Amino acid sequence: MLDLTIIKAITLDLDDTLWPVWPVIERAEAALDEWLGRHAPMTAALFANPTARHDIREQVVRTRPELRHNLSAIRREAIRLALYRSKENPLLADEAFEVFFAARHEVTLFDDVMLALEFFSARYPVVALSNGNADVGRLGLGSYFRAAISAQEFGVGKPDPRIFLAAAGAADVHPHNVLHVGDDATLDVLGGLNAGMQTAWVNRADHLWTHESLPHETVTSLTELCDLFRQAEKEQP
Incomplete structure (x- = not known):
């Protein structure tokens, strides 16, 4: 059961919580492929093979x-390796990556997101907590966040408790005073629970819960979550 009386900060997942991520990635990859087709056609041909594309990424990892x-x-390094294998200029990797990265930030927010960000940021420090590489500043959302903690900068990702504790530290509160909000049952909910936080599962697609541990709250939208806070505010003496 969610205890809103002790909440002093919100940590918020990004991909698939604030916007659907896979349409964004598909468009970004299409933009990259189009750019490579003009500037490095042999690399574009290599990347057109899904197996080759996967193998190059796996080799980098x-x-x-x-x-x-x-x-x-x-x-970036997968692009560089593909350019090298295709006997084209590996120095094009940085520019090619920027094409992908720019398109990766052309997101379409879920309809409930802006009002929810305004609601929460007016009441609490909000910290972005993501395993992805989206930049809230580049998205024009930076003013709503006290800080942004990403796995690529921190060095470990969700569900590792350390990244949740880092997010609590960025908000200058104890973990038990944090509500972590996210869509992924394992990465967000179980990760947040293991770090000692309260958790809200944003289940937009009506998925079944399959774990023994339960989120403190399940909602189908951020609006629903905001409404819980509004109701609690009305009930305060």
Whole structure:
């Protein structure tokens, strides 16, 4: 049962909580492929083969384990390796990655997001907590967040309790005073619970809960979560 009386900060997942991520990634990959087709056609042809594309990424992950949580670096080095294998200029990798990264930030927010960000940021410090590489500043959302903690910068990702504790520290509160909000049952809910936080599962797609431990609250939208806070505020003496 969610205890709103002790909440002093909100940590908030990004991908698939604030926007659907896979349409964004597909469009970003299409933008990258189009750019490579004009500037590095042999690399574009190589990347057109899904198996080759997967194998290149896996080689980067295998040979550069220090990049395991750094999705941007993995993507950039995969492009560089593909350029090298295709006997094209590896120095194009940085520019090619920027094409992908710019398109990766062309997100379409869920309809409830802006009002929820305004609601929560007016009441609590809000910290973005993500395993992805989205930049809330680049998205124009930076003013709603006290801080942003990402796996690629911190070095470990959710559900590791350490990244949740870092987010609580960024808000200058104890973990038990944090409500973590996210869509992923394992990464967000179980990760937050293991770090000593309260958790709200944003289940937009009516998934079944399959774990023994339960979230403190399940909602189908951020609006529903905001309404719980509004109701609690009305009931305060």
